Amino acid sequence: MQNLRDLYQDLIVDHNRHPRNFHDMTDANCFAEGVNPLCGDQLSLYLKVENNVIVAASFLGKGCAISVSSASLMTEWLRGKSCEEAETMFTLFHDLLTDEKADVDPTSLGKLAVFSGVREYPTRVKCATLAWHAMHAALHDESQIVSTENE
Amino acid sequence: MLTDVKIAKLREDFPVLSEQVNGHPLVYFDNAATSQRPKAVIDAMNHFYFHDNANVHRGIHALSERATHDYELARSKVQQFIGAADASEIIFTRGTTESINLVAQTYGKATLKAGDEILISHMEHHANIVPWQMLCEQTGALLKIIPINHAGELVLDNITTLIHARTKIVALTHVSNSLGTINDISSIIQQAHAVGAKVLIDGAQAVPHMSVSVRALDCDFYCFSGHKLYGPTGIGILYGKAELLKHMPPYQGGGSMIKTVSFEKTTYQDSPYRFEAGTPAIAEAIGLGAAIDYVNHIGLDVMAAHEHALLDYATTQILTIPGLTIIGQAAHKASILSFIMDGIHPHDISTIVDKYGVAIRAGHHCTMPTMVFYQVAATARASFAFYNTFKEVDIFVDALKNAREIFS
Numbered sequence: 333m334q335n336l337r338d339l340y341q342d343l344i345v346d347h348n349r350h351p352r353n354f355h356d357m358t359d360a361n362c363f364a365e366g367v368n369p370l371c372g373d374q375l376s377l378y379l380k381v382e383n384n385v386i387v388a389a390s391f392l393g394k395g396c397a398i399s400v401s402s403a404s405l406m407t408e409w410l411r412g413k414s415c416e417e418a419e420t421m422f423t424l425f426h427d428l429l430t431d432e433k434a435d436v437d438p439t440s441l442g443k444l445a446v447f448s449g450v451r452e453y454p455t456r457v458k459c460a461t462l463a464w465h466a467m468h469a470a471l472h473d474e475s476q477i478v479s480t481e482n483e
Numbered sequence: 484m485l486t487d488v489k490i491a492k493l494r495e496d497f498p499v500l501s502e503q504v505n506g507h508p509l510v511y512f513d514n515a516a517t518s519q520r521p522k523a524v525i526d527a528m529n530h531f532y533f534h535d536n537a538n539v540h541r542g543i544h545a546l547s548e549r550a551t552h553d554y555e556l557a558r559s560k561v562q563q564f565i566g567a568a569d570a571s572e573i574i575f576t577r578g579t580t581e582s583i584n585l586v587a588q589t590y591g592k593a594t595l596k597a598g599d600e601i602l603i604s605h606m607e608h609h610a611n612i613v614p615w616q617m618l619c620e621q622t623g624a625l626l627k628i629i630p631i632n633h634a635g636e637l638v639l640d641n642i643t644t645l646i647h648a649r650t651k652i653v654a655l656t657h658v659s660n661s662l663g664t665i666n667d668i669s670s671i672i673q674q675a676h677a678v679g680a681k682v683l684i685d686g687a688q689a690v691p692h693m694s695v696s697v698r699a700l701d702c703d704f705y706c707f708s709g710h711k712l713y714g715p716t717g718i719g720i721l722y723g724k725a726e727l728l729k730h731m732p733p734y735q736g737g738g739s740m741i742k743t744v745s746f747e748k749t750t751y752q753d754s755p756y757r758f759e760a761g762t763p764a765i766a767e768a769i770g771l772g773a774a775i776d777y778v779n780h781i782g783l784d785v786m787a788a789h790e791h792a793l794l795d796y797a798t799t800q801i802l803t804i805p806g807l808t809i810i811g812q813a814a815h816k817a818s819i820l821s822f823i824m825d826g827i828h829p830h831d832i833s834t835i836v837d838k839y840g841v842a843i844r845a846g847h848h849c850t851m852p853t854m855v856f857y858q859v860a861a862t863a864r865a866s867f868a869f870y871n872t873f874k875e876v877d878i879f880v881d882a883l884k885n886a887r888e889i890f891s
């Protein structure tokens with residue numbers, strides 16, 4: 333089943349089994365929660381931002397392989413990025429997964445391009461984007477819980 | 484007995500079963516969510532729209548008479564199907580959910596007082612939890628829960644501490660949609676009646692798999708949905724005992740449910756019309772009647788025997804997969820197989836088997852408290868109908884093995 337491997341690439345399977353930055357953060361200064369009640373995915377995202385730079389990112393939660401690995405890879409990528417860079421990547425990532433017309437060059441996303449296969453699974457896009465929406469909410473200090481189920 | 488040859492023939496009655504999904508023949512194992520419809524049902528609805536469409540109980544013209552006749556004929560088919568004493572005890576609703584809400588907001592609201600108790604169980608569908616919680620908020624009644632054990636069976640050892648003089652309503656599922664458990668409701672109905680409580684049975688998952696006689700059960704209310712019984716969506720049934728329905732206030736107000744209307748005083752119709760305000764789902768009721776004819780033609784017992792054979796086979800087969808746990812291992816089960824796999828989320832299982840054309844359900848199945856009991860967020864669930872085959876089970880098991888490989 334080659335096309336299943338396009339979705340569940342080794343990197344995704346690995347980050348699902350061993351999520352990176354999987355812990356809470358007592359000195360975080362940005363926080364948001366992402367919850368998709370229909371499927372039960374849930375994550376808490378912690379960021380530490382100093383002088384407009386994300387110096388640390390971590391998360392806790394549970395969900396499917398797509399949502400856990402996406403949160404794991406996102407927290408890895410965020411470290412050392414400016415808030416603007418993070419927001420730009422959020423848009424790019426979103427377009428890669430959803431926008432038919434946007435012709436995103438996957439190589440511009442580095443490791444995160446591993447999620448390009450999700451595009452073929454419209455019902456699973458919300459799993460991959462949940463962590464990113466939480467990141468966006470955390471940076472904007474939006475204390476409400478975010479969800480990607482009604483996009 | 485349903486032989487392979489017979490099943491192959493019966494499958495031709497269901498046009499959707501010849502669909503291809505992701506390049507594979509569809510394997511439809513999501514029957515507990517909704518079953519498929521045979522041509523006979525689709526044709527009956529088409530025939531109504533092509534030839535007989537009119538409103539019921541209103542017009543004095545040929546078409547309206549035909550529509551009314553067919554609509555009422557469907558009601559008597561339901562009456563016979565569940566062994567009710569009289570057709571006036573059969574109320575058409577939108578489905579199980581509306582049937583339960585109807586009882587809560589009519590019988591429940593009119594009779595419950597603060598401190599009264601409503602007893603449900605730990606394995607109920609949200610449709611048999613939330614309407615009672617809403618009623619509790621309105622009346623000050625209290626919601627009590629029959630516990631379950633790890634196998635997914637009701638724990639009835641201390642039932643007398645739960646069914647007592649303050650218990651006014653017992654609302655129980657006949658078959659659990661997330662565990663497959665068949666509950667021994669007869670004994671509970673008797674105990675409830677001994678203390679003067681009324682019993683509502685959620686039969687959404689039972690009616691498609693076993694013959695039900697509401698008179699033999701002696702339940703006060705029985706609810707089910709057409710779409711899980713090979714019938715259309717948007718139509719369901721509330722059975723209620725005549726003497727209870729007689730004293731129940733209406734559910735919604737409007738046309739059809741009245742005898743006379745004046746601005747000073749309106750008088751209501753008798754059951755079932757008192758509970759069927761507005762233009763009903765006429766074609767859907769007729770479709771449900773056709774579904775019952777179809778089921779009777781094959782025979783529920785014959786269907787159930789095959790479904791049990793499929794359940795047994797599938798249970799043995801999936802247990803050969805490492806790290807797979809079945810959720811719901813009651814001694815008496817309908818053809819529902821819920822499970823989890825170590826290290827693979829149910830949604831990922833569902834996506835993977837879908838690539839093989841296999842449709843299963845992944846999630847909490849509208850039974851969140853049951854999921855909490857098993858400390859899982861979700862399960863994967865395969866549910867079988869008489870038109871499923873052993874070969875389809877093999878395809879499903881192969882797909883699960885592939886899931887194991889991808890995640891190993």
Ligand SMILES: Cc1ncc(COP(=O)(O)O)c(C=O)c1O
Pocket residue numbers: 515516577578579580581608610611656658659660685687688708849
């Ligand atoms: C046990 C049970 N009760 C109630 C319901 C609700 O049925 P409906 O959505 O048709 O109203 C279902 C269907 O999912 C069910 O399985």
